[in-house]
Amino acid sequence: MTELSCLPHSVGYEDEGVCLSIQIGPYSILFDCGLADITALRAKPADFAFCSHAHTDHMRGLLALHRTFPLLPIFASEVTTRLLPLNWPGQSDTDFCRSLPWRSPVEIAPGLSVQLWPAGHMPGAAAFLLTYQTPQRTYSVFYSGDCFLSNGRLVDGMPLAELRNLKPDVLIVEGSYGTERHPHRKQQENYLVERLSGALAHGGRAVFPSPLLGLGQELLMLMRSHHNFTGQPINVWVDPLIARGCDAYLGCLSALPTTVQNFAQHQPLFWDERVLPRVRRLEPQISPELLADEPEATVFIVHPATHPSAYGIASAVDWTVFVPDVESISLWQTQLSEQMYGAYHRFDWLAELAAVVDSEAVEHYMLTNHCDGVGTTQLIHNLRPQHVIFVHGDQRQLNSLASLDDLQARYHLHLPTPAQSIDLPLASAFWQPAPPQGTLYEGEIDIDRQGVQLRLPPLLESDPRWAQLSDTGIVEASWQGNQLVIRGLDQQELMRVKPAKAADPTRTCYYCRHLRGQRCRNVESPLVGLQVTSDGTCGVFERSAGGASRRSSTE
Incomplete structure (x- = not known):
């Protein structure tokens, strides 16, 4: 019997979510449940389920799974357990997820333990290390979920140094961006700020379609904390749906980065009508005509399920729509359609905007919260697994990752297909070449x-x-x-440094008053403490009073 195997139910292509079953020894484990239809899971229920974070494509089917198997233990980080119920408004049975602590192994069954690390993708996002201990050996699976190595405005990056040489048997890693190389997150933010500042000039309007959790709150924090916007007369209106996510973040403030907690000690994190820019809730009773007539620059952060007529986009004011990823909007839009916005389910958000907004006023921007190609390969090389399973990405992007020579030479690579089981045999002594020495470090x-x-x-x-x-x-x-x-x-190399033109051949170490026993004793010199040659030189040369006589006596 193979001790390790993987059965992908859905691997995150296009509008699909992520849902994977892992067989580790006698236990069946479910990683995420982004399925819209959980029929495939009813035939063979799992022993345990884990949710990496509260985005739709990773948790869409969890409530249906809980209702079908109410005794099934479902685990996540503490922050994720608080955020998940936001995806099912009006439902009374959404408090079913059990929280696990960061970094501490927890035994959930005989021989089976799990350990969580922050994944950096959004607050509460977790990576899981699953370990099964037998008298013969230990089996381990590491599931990255959606991960990001760089810091965001509201979440610290994945702590890669803590994961170095973890050496799991299997690594299941997202490959959302394939081998693409992205600018640093700070550069992305500065570009967005520049484009947004231009759009808001002379009282312009900007619209950001955003999901319930993650991007909208990051945008708010960017506008609240970036020096370009501090003190500027800008009104920021937040959709009630996204505002609920903001309130949930405030309830998890102690789990946010220290910089965010320090910011919150001096001024409100989100809601503030005193300090510019002003951040307000877009309540239903607020008239769209009133919003359209505001003389000041205005930003709307809205959920795609909210009709543009709710905030007066048909007015004659200059509008700019900022879109990060067109493919994501349809997924965001269906988040709440079944419970609250059924009549708006098939509304094409961008097509509606095209009727009232000049197509040139649609701005595409990048504010990534997934690893690019460099980050993904860096994660793999630091963990050093035997098997690597790529999920969560376009087939072309995942193929590009699996085609990298430095990965093919070191690991067993797998591109899963839904409903096709993958056996993961383990070598008793798995030899790997040393990780490539060309590792890139972003700063x-x-x-x-x-x-x-x-x-x-x-x-x-x-x-x-x-x-x-x-x-x-x-x-x-x-x-x-x-x-x-x-x-x-x-x-x-420092000892070999010579002046480009020796205008004065006597300005060398041999004539310097700080030379003692062939070593430099000048604390201001880069050569201090080093043994120097007679023709060495530096920028803090000081002539010795007896330099000339010293030279003549030596000759």
Whole structure:
């Protein structure tokens, strides 16, 4: 009998959600339930179910699953258990998910334990390590859910350093963006701020269609905290559906990043009519005509299930619609259609806008919360599994990931098909080549009065080559075309530094008053403490009073 196998029910192609069954020893485990129809799960119920986060494509079928199997234990992080009920408004039996702590292994059945790590995708998003212990060996499966290594406005990135060399037998990882390479999150935010500022000039209007949770709250926090918007006369109106998500975030404030908690100590996180920009709820009793006549620049963050007539988009004011991903809008729109907006179920949101908005006023922007190709491969190389199963992405994108030579040479790669079981045999001693040494590290550049500062992640220190770079702490930057290349200078290179033109051959270490026993003793010099050659030089040379006589006596 194969101790490990995977049965994909849905792998996240197009409008599908994610739902996977894992057989680990005698236990059947369900990872996420993004199915609109759970018929496929009724034949063989799982022993346990796990929900990675509260987005529709990962939890759409959970309530139906709970109603069909009310005794089935369903687990998630504490924040996710608080956010999930928002997806089923008006339902009384939505408090069924059990919470698990971060990072602490919890035994949920004899020999079977689970451990959670933050996945960085949105507040509460979790990655799961499932471990089954037998007298012969330990079996392990790591499920990433939707993950993101960079920090967002309301969530810290996935703690990659904590997962290094975890070596699970199986890694199930999302590949939403394939091998695409994206700008850093901070660059994406700055581009969006620039485009939004232009759209709001002279009292313009901007509309952001957003899901219940995640993007809308991130946009609000961006406008509340970015220096370009601080103190600006801008009104931000929030759809009641998304406002419920904001209120749920406020109830989880202690689980948000420290920077967010500090911000909330000085001013409201979301709702504020005193500090500019003003953030308000778009209540049903507010007249669309009143909103259209506002003289100030206005931003609407709305759910696609809310008809544009609710906020007066048909007015003659200049409107700009900001769309991150057209394919996502249909999925967002159906989130609440069955319970609250049945008549609006098939409404084509963008087509309706085209009737009242110039097509040139539709702005496409990027504000990612999934790993790009570099982040995905970095996660895989740090975990070092035997098997890698790619899910949650367009088939073309997943194929591009599975075609990477450095992945094919190190791991068993799988592209699952719904309803087709995958056996995952394990080698008793699985040999892997060393992870590639070309790992890329993303950082941030800031400019202040002291100059340009480069910040790189602490993970860089775990590379054995770090010791060589930090030996002197001195780097050299040079342009190669449009690329800025930064490299470290070791002691030998510093000792070989020579002036471009030796206008004065006596301005060398041999004539410097700080030379003691062939070593530099000037604390202001980059050569301090090093053994120097007689023709060495630096920018803080000080002539020795007896330099000339020293030279003549030596000769």
